[in-house]
Amino acid sequence: MLKKLSISIILFLVLFSIDQYIKHLFVDGFELKGECISLILAYNYGVAFSMFSFLEGNLKYIQIAIMLIGIVYLLLHKDTFEKYYVPASLLLAGGVSNIYDRFIHGGVVDYVYWHCGFDFAIFNLADVLIDIAVVLILIISYLDSKKEKQKNS
Numbered sequence: 001m002l003k004k005l006s007i008s009i010i011l012f013l014v015l016f017s018i019d020q021y022i023k024h025l026f027v028d029g030f031e032l033k034g035e036c037i038s039l040i041l042a043y044n045y046g047v048a049f050s051m052f053s054f055l056e057g058n059l060k061y062i063q064i065a066i067m068l069i070g071i072v073y074l075l076l077h078k079d080t081f082e083k084y085y086v087p088a089s090l091l092l093a094g095g096v097s098n099i100y101d102r103f104i105h106g107g108v109v110d111y112v113y114w115h116c117g118f119d120f121a122i123f124n125l126a127d128v129l130i131d132i133a134v135v136l137i138l139i140i141s142y143l144d145s146k147k148e149k150q151k152n153s
Contacts, residue, residue, distance in 0.1 A: 001078060001082060004082055005081075005085070007086075007089075008086075008088065008089040011089040011090070011093070012089045012092055012093045012096075015089070015093035015094070015097075015125075015129055016096060016097050018125065019093065019094070019097040019124065019126045020097060020100070023097075023101065023109040026039070026041040026109060026111045027041065027109060035116065036114065036117075037112065037115070037116070038115065039112060039113070040111060040113055040122075041109065041110075041111055042111065042122045043105060043108065043110070044108040044122070045106070045108075046059070047059070059102065060099050060103060063098075067095050067096065070091075070092075071092070083140060084136075084137060084140060087132075087133040087134075087136035087137045087140070090129045090130070090132055090133035091129070091130055091134075093126070094125075094126035094129035094133070095126070097125075097126040098124075098126045098127075108124070108126075109124060110123055110124045112124065
């Protein structure tokens with residue numbers, strides 16, 4: 001358990017730091033425009049696709065509450081933490097980084113803009129970490145379910 005907790009903390013700190021460093025570059029003016037993908041600064045005052053932007057000032061507190069509930073759950077269910085510690089670290093790094101942006105910049109710093117064939121939402125590394133975490137959770141759950149079915153057969 002201690003080894004997994006250490007890996008989780010290190011993974012969180014490294015990913016949070018990388019994400020914040022990249023965001024800092026864009027806040028300082030870095031920009032690169034391409035035919036399909038542009039790297040440009042945009043602030044998101046909502047969540048995915050700017051949903052709930054009307055909650056702008058309070059959204060960060062709602063997100064903190066959700067994150068704390070997840071952390072408490074993992075602390076109370078150590079077996080779940082042991083199984084999902086890598087995706088939990090990615091989810092926490094991405095979530096905390098985006099929440100941190102809301103306090104420092106007033107909104108989430110986004111910078112990857114896909115505009116080839118269709119306009120897609122602007123996103124950042126933290127968003128990608130959250131997506132990867134969800135995919136890993138689904139894969140781990142699926143594999144566990146498959147093992148359980150084989151064991152019961």
